[in-house]
Amino acid sequence: MxxxxxxxxxxxxxxxxxxxxxxxxxxxxxxxxxxxxxxxxxxxxxPKLSDAFQDFYRRTFKKVATAAVLTHCKRELMQAIWLLLLDPEFMEVLS
Structure with missing residues (x-):
């Protein structure tokens, strides 16, 4: 669990x-x-999104990231962490 x-x-x-x-x-x-x-x-x-993320987003897209965009990015960050943890070597041990 x-x-x-x-x-x-x-x-x-x-x-x-x-x-x-x-x-x-x-x-x-x-x-x-x-x-x-x-x-x-x-x-x-x-990890949480860096405080500098909003500045990066503003420079890149010329507008402020909305709450929905920040939520999406946080979810993507969490999924990326899971991909690192559940690498093929780890999954082979589980099977």
């Missing part, structure tokens, strides 16, 4: 990460819920 959610890094500011964790699905929810049992395996972090 794969899981991801935003994690805030500090009590102040807006620094956050999106870690991807893997759990084995056949473990009891009581086992998965105990951090001391280390049942979660950290796979990667999903």
């Amino acid at each position: 794969l899981w991801s959610d935003s994690t805030h890094l500090a009590s102040f500011g807006n620094a956050a990460l999106w870690p991807i964790y893997m759990f084995f699905g056949n473990l009891s929810k009581y086992t998965r819920g105990k951090p001391t049992l280390f049942s979660a395996h950290h796979l990667a972090y999903i």
Whole structure:
């Protein structure tokens, strides 16, 4: 089972990460819920779009990126991360 959610890094500011964790699905929810049992395996972090992306978009397309465009780009970024993680070598191990 794969899981991801935003994690805030500090009590102040807006620094956050999106870690991807893997759990084995056949473990009891009581086992998965105990951090001391280390049942979660950290796979990667999903980076967020850089603040410079809006400047790049404006220079390239001569207009500001809309909320829909930013959402699309965030989805594409997430899919690109999955393509890196699920490379052919990894998929061969799974089969």
